[in-house]
Every structure is written in structure tokens, then in C-alpha cells.
Amino acid sequence: MLTNHRCEPSSVAILGRSRAGRALFAALIQAGSPVSLIPARRTLRSSSLPRPLVSAEVLVLALPDRFLSMAAAEIARRIPGARASVLHLSGALDHTVLLPFVPTGRSVASCHPIQTLRGETDAGSLFSGVTFGIEGQPPARRRAAALVRRLGGVSATVAPGTKALYHLAASLASNATVALAGLAEDLLRQTGFSQGSARRALAPLMRRSLENALEAGPRRALTGPVARGDLATLKRHRDALSAADPALVPLLDALVHLQRRLLEKGP
Ligand SMILES: NC(=O)c1ccc[n+]([C@@H]2O[C@H](COP(=O)([O-])OP(=O)(O)OC[C@H]3O[C@@H](n4cnc5c(N)ncnc54)[C@H](OP(=O)(O)O)[C@@H]3O)[C@@H](O)[C@H]2O)c1
Structure with missing residues (x-):
């Protein structure tokens, strides 16, 4: 167990040395906050709970979603009562997975950072x-x-009741964008680009498109054949994808539909 001794007593305990847990721990230390990072598996197997976990003003369950329900039930069963709070960091699950803590006097919430985390230990500005x-x-x-x-x-x-939709939005902005970058790279490689030259070619375009969408808004950032109403080019795209990777044509149709909807919404 790691504890920041600069301040006491410890008021935040993070259970789980997950990527999110380690990044949160490092960031709280850099913020000068009293915080402990507690191993999850060992704690769940052990017959006693560590003191910082029991006394924490805020207990953060930093565990993969699939373990949250089990861990909440197991710890709530053994923890003494206190007027404290328990949080988890999941984007897709809501606070109800922590309800076993309520009879212990603790209030519960979910608190999800819209950020991708890899266990950064230099997490000052993360x-x-x-x-x-x-x-x-x-x-x-x-x-x-x-x-x-x-x-x-x-x-x-x-x-x-909207956590799943909320998480879908974050996931589309992050994971789906990355998947589309991968597809664009694959298609360029089929036209003779190396992987390196494909990434170099796409990087300025992707950065600027994303910056435009984030600064001016998606509607105003939209360029290309859909925005121009260029049906002939759209047909050429569809025919080319039908030949290169027919399974992806429904995805292309959906993306064209999405761009048209964006244009219809107005500025
Ligand atoms: N990673 C991200 O980008 C990110 C971003 C935002 C929110 N979140 C949220 O943060 C939470 C953690 O996600 P993560 O991606 O950081 O997780 P992760 O790195 O995959 O978590 C790994 C940790 O899970 C614990 N673990 C493994 N097996 C276990 C078991 N059988 N029982 C109990 N604990 C077990 C272990 O902790 P010990 O080593 O301490 O035993 C292990 O180090 C999730 O709710 C996720 O939705 C993640």
C-alpha cells in the first residue's frame, strides 16, 4: 500500500492499482492531497481491511467495471459504519452498483474522468x-x-439513467475516432502508401479537422463531398469501398447519413 505522508490523516483511499487508480493517485499526490493507493486483489482476499480504506472520507473503487459489483458487496459487508462517501470511476455504470455501501452510512456516486488513462505516474496536469x-x-x-x-x-x-448514453458519447469521440483513423490508414495503404507515409499524410488533416470541429463546432467544420452535395463523388467512394471492403459499405452509408443530418441541423 502506498500512502502520501505529506498530509494526514488520509482522507482519500483509492482501491485498485488500475491505470485509472494509479493516475488518480499520482495526480492527488501532486495536488498535495492526502491519499492512499490500496491493492484490490490482496485486500479482497484478506480477512481484514486496511485502516486508510476504513477511515477514508472518500473511498474510490478504481476497478474494471466487471469487478465493481463484487468488490462493493464484499467490502460493504465488512466495513464499519461511517459518514463518508464511496465513488467509482466507470463511465458506463452508474452509482447503483455501490448501493451496498448505503446501509454503512456512506453515500455513493460515480465520478468518471472523460480522459484516456494509462497509469501515468507523472500525472500533474493530466x-x-x-x-x-x-x-x-x-x-x-x-x-x-x-x-x-x-x-x-x-x-x-x-x-x-443516462450513463450508458453518456459513455457512448465519450467512446465515439475517442475509440470510434481512433478506429476511423485505422480504416483511413488501411485504405491509403491499398493505394500504395507505406504505413509511415499514410500516418504522415493523415496527421495534419485529422488534427485540423478535429481542431475545427472542437473550435467552430461540427456543423461549420464539415467539408467534403457531403457538404458540397457532390453525389457523383459519393457514388465513386461507395463503389470503391464495395470493391475494397464490401462489409464496410453500411458503415459508409451511416457516416454519410450522419453528415447530412449535421448539415440539416443548421449552424
Ligand atoms: N483506463 C482508462 O482510460 C479509464 C478512463 C476513465 C475511467 N476509467 C475507469 O476506471 C476504472 C478502472 O479501469 P482501468 O482501465 O484503469 O482498469 P485496469 O487498469 O484494467 O485495472 C487493472 C486492475 O484491476 C484490479 N483487478 C484485476 N483483477 C481483479 C479481480 N479479480 N478482482 C478485483 N480487482 C481486480 C487490479 O488491481 P490490483 O493490482 O490493485 O489488485 C489490477 O491492477 C473502470 O471503472 C474504468 O471504467 C478508466
């Missing part, structure tokens, strides 16, 4: 300006928001 989607019971939401402020982040309330 959360600076990052939005955290928060939902759950009011006392735990307030504590989550205070934690986010300490990290230099921004709190946003996620409406009850």
Missing part, C-alpha cells in the same frame, strides 16, 4: 481541464466535485 461526469447521491456528488476541483478538473452532472 486532469487539468478534464471534465468529470458525476451522478449519484447528493453528499457523494459534493465530495466528488471537491475532488475534481483539487485536480483542476471540471464537474458536470450526468442526468439519472
